[in-house]
Amino acid sequence: MIGTLLVANRGEIACRVMRTAKRMGMRCVAVFSDADRDALHVALADEAVRIGPAPAAESYLDGAAILNAARRTGAEAIHPGYGFLSENADFAQAAEAAGLIFVGPRPDSIRAMGLKDAAKRLMEAAGVPVVPGFHGEEDDPARLAREAERIGYPVLIKARAGGGGKGMRRVKRAADFADALASARREALAAFGDAHCLVERYVAAPRHVEVQVFGDAHGNLVHLFERDCSLQRRHQKVIEEAPAPGMTAELRAVMGEAAVRAARAVNYRGAGTVEFILDASEGLRPDRFFFMEMNTRLQVEHPVTELVTGLDLVELQLRVAMGEHLPIGQDDVRLSGHAVEARLYAEDPAAGFLPSTGRLSTLRFPEGNVRVETGVREGDRVTPHYDPMIAKLVVHGATRAEAFRRLRAALAETRIAGPATNLGVLARLAADPDVLSGMLDTGLIERRGEALTAPARVEADEVLALAALACLGHLEPVPDAIGWRDPFDALRSFRAWGRARQVALLQDETGERREVVVHTDETDDFDVALPDGSACFGICRREADGRVVFERDGRRRSALVARDADGITIFLGSEAHRFTFWREAASGDTVAAAASDRIVAPMPGLVRLVAESGAAVAKGDVLAVLEAMKMEHALRSPRDGRVATVSVSLGDAVESGAVLLTLAEEVP
Structure with a gap:
């Protein structure tokens, strides 16, 4: 039996595992880096141990530190979650050698499926169809380039040790192959410690469908049906669902059997996912699916399987790890209804989905009908x-x-302010006609482009008026701690001679500057000069949580107003509108022109590539590559020109806004 469980992970998956473990009567130990000292998973644990500084390589990827934490706290088992060390066979073996239960597959199973090239050769031998490509041991760039020519463009470069889209590049033409391979290798080495890549045919109309499998130590294996993960951007899943739309009973049976064969080929134990790519150019057919890889761990999207089967996969993991038989056979597994999961990220869709950082000044989730x-x-x-x-x-x-x-309703009721997020993209995807009709493939998000990512133009008078009033401080709650109002708060807009005139300077999400004039007096009524004319707004109530009840022309509504150091977010109805404070630059347009010649870091990160001083560049050329949040981000030249100065070196850690290099001034 497991009395104390150490969760060797962080974030939502650590919290998820602890909930089930505590329900089963287990004591939970968390590990944390310096960046996570006050994190939620630390607060939920019965005990927590510091394992190192913020970089993952020095904390969550430090197997020795985690094993030492288990020894110090008396843990009998380690649950690795997903990511980090969850598919590290050496760590699993070290845990078992230390007398610990590793809540996952056997080390040999992880090794067998850990490298995509070897896994595909194994699957071919087991009779599981694989994507045509080069899966050999040789990793010479010239050989891979020749294989790409043989396969035919477009091709997909994939890190053999990869996952989550890291180390993966789609290449449309031979001229781009070398740069794409070099980038994929750097990213794969940083994420997995293995730069080896393989090349495959790119499937033209791909559907990403995966099958959840489960095995125990007694040879029992079942599949828990499929999940569709086709809605992706940059090879990372965004919305997942179960079952897959358009799935036929025949194809479900064939894919389920193939997934079980794949798991049986490596004597699999625990939760695993066999991922397939489907060529949907002629619909879903039993002869058009191919093995991609097997994830030897719990998946991010496992909740949709739980909701349609009624099973707790973490509980099954823990029971199987303790040596119990699977409590279900294949005939016991039933599909019930449909489940959808949306991944909410801190990233800026308008800036190519670059990760975004900052304080979550407002974070409120809906209640009821949503997990x-x-x-x-x-x-x-x-x-x-x-x-x-x-x-x-x-x-x-x-x-x-x-x-x-229900997903659309849940997204509409979610309130986030602080870093940029993909909330708007998720809402648009959940209402997209092709998505709703089940016409999915992995390129849908890319094809939609600006229709998904462009910020909504602010037209509603109420939104602009509320933003202006918030900018000027008129929506702050009045202190009432001892039962009476301070007279200076009660008359915050009092003037001895007539009404006060104030001007709010704001910039909306499209970059348009808004200058809004507000006339106030000692009451809570405000005349706001809007683009379509002046309007009177009455503020009926201000709440401490940021909610404001206002009235215009006899119509009373409520909104949530969130203010932070950089701007204001207005949540009105199902829409969220962001305004930043407009501050005039001292030197006007000259500053903007100069800024276009400076390549700055859009986020904190590590410099993985930077152009040389004096180099001639063309518009669109990659000038620098930053590694941040486990991904590489290319910074491109805004124009033709020449690199004048380089301010960083390879491997430097830079902060957001740091100048990396500058282009030489253009000569008229």
Whole structure:
């Protein structure tokens, strides 16, 4: 039996594992880095141990430190969650050698499926169809380039030890292959410690469908049906659902059997996922699916499987790890309804989904009809050190249409202010006609482009008026701690001679500057000069949590107003609108022109590539590459020119806004 469980992870998955473990009567130990000292998973644990500084390589990837934490706290078992050391066979073996239960597959199973090239050769031998490509041991760039020509463009470069889209590049033409391979290798080495890549045919109309499998130590294996993870950007999943739309009973049976064969080929124990790519160019057919990889761990998207099967996969993991038989056979597994999960990230869709950092000044999730998996609270900070996921919103309905209705409602009721997020993108995807009809493939988000990512233009008078009043401080709650109002607070807009005139300077999400004039007196009525004319707004009530009840033309409504150091977010109805404070630059347009010649870091990160001083560059050329939040981000030249100065070196850690290099001034 497991009395004390150490969770060797962080964030939402650490919290998720602890909830089930505590329900089963286990004592939970958390580990944390310096960046996570006050994190939610630390607060939920019965005991927590510091394992190192913020960088993952010095903390969550330090197997020795984690094993030492288990020894110090008397833990009998380690649950690795997903990511970090969850698929590290050496760590699993070291844990077992230390007398600990590793809540996962056997080390040999992890090794067999850990390298994509070897795994695909193994699957071919087991009769599981694989994507045509080069899966050999040789990793010479020239050989890989020749293989890409043989396969035919477009091709997909994939890190053999990869996952989550890291070390993966789609290449459309031979001229781009060398640069794409070099970038994939750098990213793979940083994420997995293995730069080896393979090359595969790129499937033209791909559907990403995976099958959840489960095995015990007694040879029992079942599949728990499929999940569709086709809605992706940059090869990372955004919305997942179970079951897959358009799935036929015949294809489900064939894929389920193939997944079980794959798991049996490596004597699998515990929770695992066999990922397939489907060529959907002629619909879903039993002869058009191919093995991609097997994830020898719990998946991020496991909640949708739990909701449609009624099973707790973490509980099954723990029971199997303790040597129990699987309590179910294949005929016992039933599908019930439909489930959808949306991943909420701190990232800026308008800036190419670059990760975003900062304090979560407002974070409120809906209640009822939604399962929220998160590892953060209001007031926590999103740091540049780890994956930028804020939460997963998971819903279930009797039908797919009902599940998506509930997802749209949950997204509309979610309130976030602080770092930029993909909340708006998720809302648009959940209402997209092709998504709702089940016409999915992995390129849908890329094709939608600005239709998904462009910020909504602010047209509503109420939104602009509330932003202006918040900017000028008129929506702050009045202190009433001892039962009476301070007269200076009660008359905050009092003037001896007539009404006060104030001007709010704001910039909306499209970059348009808004100058709003507000006339006030000692009452809570405000005349706001809006683009379509002046309007009177009455503030009926201000709440300490930021909610404001206002009235215009006899219509009373409420909004949530969140203010931070950089700006204001207005939540009105189902929409969120962000305004930043407009501060005039001292030298006007000259500053903007000069800024276009400076390449600055859009976020904190490590410099992995930087152009040389004096180099001639063309518009669109990569001038620098930053590694942040486990991904590489290319910074490109805004124009043709020449590099004048380089301010950083390879391996430097830089802060957001740091100047990396400058272009030589253009000569008229």
